[in-house]
Amino acid sequence: MAIDQTGPPSCHLTSSCLRTSGASSHLQSEDESFNVSETTHDGAVAVNSPPSPDDKLSPAELAAKYGLTVSGARPGLRQYVRELWARRHFILAFSQAKLHAQYSQAKLGQVWQVLTPLLNATVFFFIFGVLLGGRGGMENDEYIPFLVTGVFVWTFTQQSVMSGVRAIAGNLGLVRALHFPRASLPISFSLQQLQQLLYSMIVLAVILIGFQHYPSGLWPLIVPVLALQFVFNTGLALIMARLGSKTPDLAQLMPFVLRTWMYASGVMFPLEYMLRKQDIPEWLTDVVAGNPATVYMELMRYALIDGPHHQHIGGHVWLLAVGWAVVVGIGGFVFFWKAEERYGRG
Amino acid sequence: MAVAEKSTQAETSGAALPPAATGPRVPTVIAEDLHIVYRVNGGARGKGSATAALNRMIRRSADKGVREVHAVKGVSFTAYRGEAIGLIGSNGSGKSTLLKAIAGLIPAERGKVYTNGQPSLLGVNAALMNDLTGERNVILGGLAMGMTREQIRERYEGIVAFSGINEKGDFITLPMRTYSSGMSARLRFSIAAAKDHDVLMIDEALATGDKKFQKRSEGRIRELRKEAGSVFLVSHNNKSIRDTCDRVLWLEHGVLRMDGMTDEVLKAYEKFTGK
Numbered sequence: 209m210a211i212d213q214t215g216p217p218s219c220h221l222t223s224s225c226l227r228t229s230g231a232s233s234h235l236q237s238e239d240e241s242f243n244v245s246e247t248t249h250d251g252a253v254a255v256n257s258p259p260s261p262d263d264k265l266s267p268a269e270l271a272a273k274y275g276l277t278v279s280g281a282r283p284g285l286r287q288y289v290r291e292l293w294a295r296r297h298f299i300l301a302f303s304q305a306k307l308h309a310q311y312s313q314a315k316l317g318q319v320w321q322v323l324t325p326l327l328n329a330t331v332f333f334f335i336f337g338v339l340l341g342g343r344g345g346m347e348n349d350e351y352i353p354f355l356v357t358g359v360f361v362w363t364f365t366q367q368s369v370m371s372g373v374r375a376i377a378g379n380l381g382l383v384r385a386l387h388f389p390r391a392s393l394p395i396s397f398s399l400q401q402l403q404q405l406l407y408s409m410i411v412l413a414v415i416l417i418g419f420q421h422y423p424s425g426l427w428p429l430i431v432p433v434l435a436l437q438f439v440f441n442t443g444l445a446l447i448m449a450r451l452g453s454k455t456p457d458l459a460q461l462m463p464f465v466l467r468t469w470m471y472a473s474g475v476m477f478p479l480e481y482m483l484r485k486q487d488i489p490e491w492l493t494d495v496v497a498g499n500p501a502t503v504y505m506e507l508m509r510y511a512l513i514d515g516p517h518h519q520h521i522g523g524h525v526w527l528l529a530v531g532w533a534v535v536v537g538i539g540g541f542v543f544f545w546k547a548e549e550r551y552g553r554g
Numbered sequence: 555m556a557v558a559e560k561s562t563q564a565e566t567s568g569a570a571l572p573p574a575a576t577g578p579r580v581p582t583v584i585a586e587d588l589h590i591v592y593r594v595n596g597g598a599r600g601k602g603s604a605t606a607a608l609n610r611m612i613r614r615s616a617d618k619g620v621r622e623v624h625a626v627k628g629v630s631f632t633a634y635r636g637e638a639i640g641l642i643g644s645n646g647s648g649k650s651t652l653l654k655a656i657a658g659l660i661p662a663e664r665g666k667v668y669t670n671g672q673p674s675l676l677g678v679n680a681a682l683m684n685d686l687t688g689e690r691n692v693i694l695g696g697l698a699m700g701m702t703r704e705q706i707r708e709r710y711e712g713i714v715a716f717s718g719i720n721e722k723g724d725f726i727t728l729p730m731r732t733y734s735s736g737m738s739a740r741l742r743f744s745i746a747a748a749k750d751h752d753v754l755m756i757d758e759a760l761a762t763g764d765k766k767f768q769k770r771s772e773g774r775i776r777e778l779r780k781e782a783g784s785v786f787l788v789s790h791n792n793k794s795i796r797d798t799c800d801r802v803l804w805l806e807h808g809v810l811r812m813d814g815m816t817d818e819v820l821k822a823y824e825k826f827t828g829k
Contacts, residue, residue: 267586270632271668274581279658279667298697302681305694309685312729382681384659386698387672550661 282549285542292389299392303400321407325363329356336476344481349419350515356415357512358475360408361505364401365441366466371397372445373452373459376551383552390551391544394449398442402434412512421514429511437504439533443540450544453551473501478517500532582753582784583633583656583673587665590626590651590808625651627808628665633753635670638785640799640816642792642823648808649788653755656786670783673753674699684731688719688741691730695745709748716774717744718767740767747774754782772797792820 265273283291292299311320332355337343343351375394376383383390409430417423452458474482479502483493496502503525510521626648633639641649654660657673681698682691692713696706717740719725719733730738756775775798779785789795795802795816802819804812812819 267584267630267632267668268666270581271584274670276581276584276668276670279656279669279673281658295697295700297703298694298700301694301697305683305686305690308690309683312685382698384654385675386681387657387659387674388698388700549658552660 282545285545288389288391288545288548292391292395295388295392298388299396299399302392302396303403306397306400307403321404322411325356325360325408326411328363329359332359332476344478344517346478346515346517350513350517353412353416353419353421353513354478354509354515354517355476356412357509358505360405360412361437361508362470362473362475362501363408364405364437365444365501365504366470367401367404368398368441368445369448369466370459370462371401372448373462375445375449376453377456377459380552390449390548391446391541394445394544395442398438398445401441402438405434416512421512424514426511430508433504433507433511433529436529436533439537440500440504443533443536443538446540446544447536450547453547469499469501472496473499473505475501475505498528500528500536503528503532579634580670581632581668582635582637582670584668585629585631585652585656585665586668588626588629588652588655588662588667589624589664590648590655590660591663592623592625592651594621594623625808626655626805629805629808629810630665631803631810631813633784633786635783637801638779638787638799640795640802641786641788641805642790642795642802642819643805643811644827647805649805650757651808652805653757653786653788656753657755669753671752673755674749674751675755675757682730682742682745685729687729688714688726688733691741692726692745695742696748699746699749701749713744713748716747716770717741736764736767743771747771747778751778751782753784753786754778755786755788757788792824796820 271277282288307321308318311317314320316323333352337348337351337355343354346354372394375397376390379393382393448458448462473479473496479497480493483496506521506525507529509518629648629652641652643649651660653675655662656667656669657675658667658669659675681695683694686694692710693703693706696709696713697703701709714720714726717737719737719741725733725737730741733741772794775785775787779798785798787795787798799816802812802814802816802823803810804819804823812822
């Protein structure tokens, strides 16, 4: 919202400013009366004005007459998007501040941005790569990049959902103190996760090169993939934010849902290989393989990893990626906007 | 405005006249039979244990663990352009809730609030983060209030100087968690007061800081009042209400108990509180 509030020039207490409220001197213009003190001083006697015609109006009629609007009403969708755009600097600054504040008490500080995902990947490597043998025939030099990519991409979606659930419920103070399009919060949180992922991508690049997956012509593909995933995550965060504002219990439930989703998406094992091992109907395999987390992960691996298991990818995967982003992104935004005026009730 | 500038006079002569005594009045805020209800999860009566919660769920008792707090009960009033309105009442009488409802921050259960433009609450605390430096908080707080980056850059020096944070060394570049409570309160007020407001609402902002800072912030509020259409001020300090307001609303248990000129209402209120 632009707040360049241009009031009329204020009159600085000159005597002409103080109204001598004779019936003849009633100011007509709204602007002129803007700054006129309702009080008189130095013993000036105020003359009662004739009863105002406004007295007979009901509050609603009075409001309509002077162009007053209902406070806190939901703006139209177009207007909402415009307001949101006007707050883009706040959204960005808020996400950066959150990211920065996250590790500011730790001794290593921002190093944890990179260390946390790396430690995660290490744990998964020992469990799935070494102990459970879920690598589906991949050698270390292909499996490790496969695993790390999966973990990072998955973390992006997972954290967006988790912070989405708490976006409104956990920031009620902010919602109740200041005016801004509430969608700023979930969007800001998934933007925070995107920035976190960009740090992780640096680690990923180092690992890839360490295992001799050198930058290829496919690497730039990560930009559209990340953009699509970001839109999808934001839509999902918006949906979760509205649900979470009504039912804070979701914050307790979501870790289980997300863990199920993670195991069903093949974050640390090749999904198709695992599904084929079991006796699972073909259609179910397709459904599982079409879930958004798998789709974005597969695309990212295709773009980055240069191994026998990542040589080509079907066009339908790209279609799915775009489809999920559009449907969940727009759907989530509209879904969130529908309850705009109700956030803050707690 | 005049009342504030000549506060001593206003105090002694009781010069504030009821707004009804003057010319064509343009309403800026209209509240019509406003009810605000908070719903509190987990505030249910009885034991807060898991078995008690389960028991409630199984027996499907009416409260379901949600308690309702009826904070504002049917308040109606009209505020006019140029008025400074004080809100008084004991703790928990619904003053702050009423302000937030006027600002459109808490949805009304019943009734409506009509406003001219966007009323803003002088409260930026919630947007600030203790782990960030004062410097970044100034920027973040400004953006949260809807200022543009240029406006913040323009006013940055002014905000820091007003807060007096740097008077005892370069504190603005330290995280806010290292500030004393007085220092962070001063910075918060300075950030909040940096913006121009249409309908301005101030919630106990004058209670912060030392004497010197209180003087300075009262002056700033007078300036803000000059620029704003209407000002609402919540305070437990009757003197600052008397100095700045010409009309007072007295809330008690969420009900509007009295609405009138400052002296009249304050007299009744002081009698009520036994002062």
